[in-house]
Amino acid sequence: AQSVTQLGSHVSVSEGALVLLRCNYSSSVPPYLFWYVQYPNQGLQLLLKYTTGATLVKGINGFEAEFKKSETSFHLTKPSAHMSDAAEYFCASRYNTDKLIFGTGTRLQVFP
C-alpha cells in the first residue's frame, strides 16, 4: 500500500539557516511526489512536484527537493530560512489513482 512518512513533526531553525524537511515514500513503484505548504486556516499551496525526469526539483519560494529512488526519499530543502517560511509542510504522493496521500506534516518554526 502507498504511504508517505514525514520524520519530525516539528522542525525549528534560525532565520538564515538551512531548512531540511524529510519525506520518505513507500510503494513498489515510485509515485508522483509533492510538497505542499499550509498557512494557518488556509488551504494548501503546491511548492513543487516530481513526476519524471530530473530528480532535483525546484519550486517556489526558494525551495527544492531531490528524488532519491535508492533511499525512497524526497526531502525538501531551502538554503536560507526566512521568517515567512514558518508554516505546516506536507509531503504527498500519488500513484495509479487520483488520490493524493498525505504525510502527517511537519511544522516549521523560524526564529530570528
Place this chain on the structure above:
Amino acid sequence: GAVVSQHPSWVICKSGTSVKIECRSLDFQATTMFWYRQFPKQSLMLMATSNEGSKATYEQGVEKDKFLINHASLTLSTLTVTSAHPEDSSFYICSALGGDSYNSPLHFGNGTRLTVT
C-alpha cells in the same frame, strides 16, 4: 492560475442542524473533486472522491449518509454535513483535479472551518 473557491470559509452551527459547503472551480472544469478533513495539528484525511454526474466514492470509515456529496456540474461540488454534532467540528478542504489524467495538478480551496455547538 487555476482557482478553487470554497465557501463559506467558516461556519458555526447548532448541533442537529445541517451545513452545506461549496467548492467551485472558477476558471477550469473539474470532473473530479476531493474532500478532505483536517483535525487540529493533524494531516489531511481523504473523505471522498467526487465525480461529476455520478455518486461519490467514500473512503473507509466515512459515513456517506452523514456527509452528503453532490457534484452536479463540472465546476461545483458540495459537501453537506447532516445532523451535525460537536465531533464533526473540523477543517474541511476541497480540491479539484485540473485535468483528466492522474498526473494533472490538484488545486485546493482555502478550507472551511466548521464549529458545531
